[in-house]
Amino acid sequence: MTLTKSISLVALVTGLLLLIPLTAKLTMANMLWTAEDFVAAGIMLFGAGLTFVLIARLGNNNTYRLAAAAAVGAGLLLVWAQLAVGLVGSEDNPVNLLFGAVLAVAFIGSIAARFQPRGMANAMFAASLTYVVVTLLALFVWPPSPDTAEPQVRLANVLAANGIFAAIWAFSGWMFLRASASSSNQNRHLA
Template sequence: MSLTKSLLLVALATGLLLLIPLVAMQYTTEVNWTFSDFVFAAVVLFGAGSTFVLIARMGTNGTYRLAAGVGVVAGLLLVWANAAVGLVGSEHNLANLLYGAVLLVALGGAIAARFRPLGTSNAMFAAALTYVAVTVIALFVWKPTGAAAEPSVYLVNVLVANGVFATLWAVSGWLFRRATNAHQQLA
């Protein structure tokens, strides 16, 4: 499929996904998106879809494309969760800005590796480690107050949620590593 058609499909999927909250707003007051919420969601969804399309085209096998998909989903979820509720504290907590380093490591490493499977695998593993390091640093920077002050509940929630995100980056790295092996067997 041509790049133009692929990007049109991403745009169509983005539009269809944005219809979900738009329709929900007609039936419930629980969903209350502003115009800026729709713009943010459109940019993030279209950006993630376009990124996947561009990276997946560089792969030679399904494992590479799956690895790219997992990596893009990890980035999408990181941005979405951080903007919606924050990964440490609320979305307004400045410690959450540290998670931008994870995206820089993942994308910067993949670009430096020219999206070759082995180098991109290393970039995804580095992103997973960066994710863990940022979480630890953020936990030292931010001390919960108010309703979130119950330390054991707070700590478990943060560790489990952030552990899932870090695992997504590691799975992407593992899949890129498998794509490297599949690529070498074809050569």
């Protein structure tokens, strides 16, 4: 598929996904999305889709593409969760800004690896480790203040939810590692 067709498909899927909250807004009185929410969601969804298309084109196998999908999905979910409810306490808790370090590690690591599978694996494992460290820092070094924390959210829930996010980054790293192994096996067979 050409790049133009891929971008058009991303735009179409973004539009279709935005029909879900639009339908909810039109049919449910308690749907509180504003025009800015729709624009932000559209930018995030289209940006994630475009990022995936560009990265996936650099890989030469489906394992690489799956790893790229997991990494882009983890990044999208991280940003979405931050904007919607926050990852520690509420979205107003400034300690949540530390999670930007996870995205920075993944992005800078990917650029430094030149999007090669082995380097991408290292970048995603580093992002997963950064996620764990930031979660522990946010919870235990700079705990959320009572005015920014949701009282009904238990520590176990926060740890479990953030553990799932870290696991998605680690899964992406593992898949990039597998893509690296299959790429080197293909190169050996060609030689």
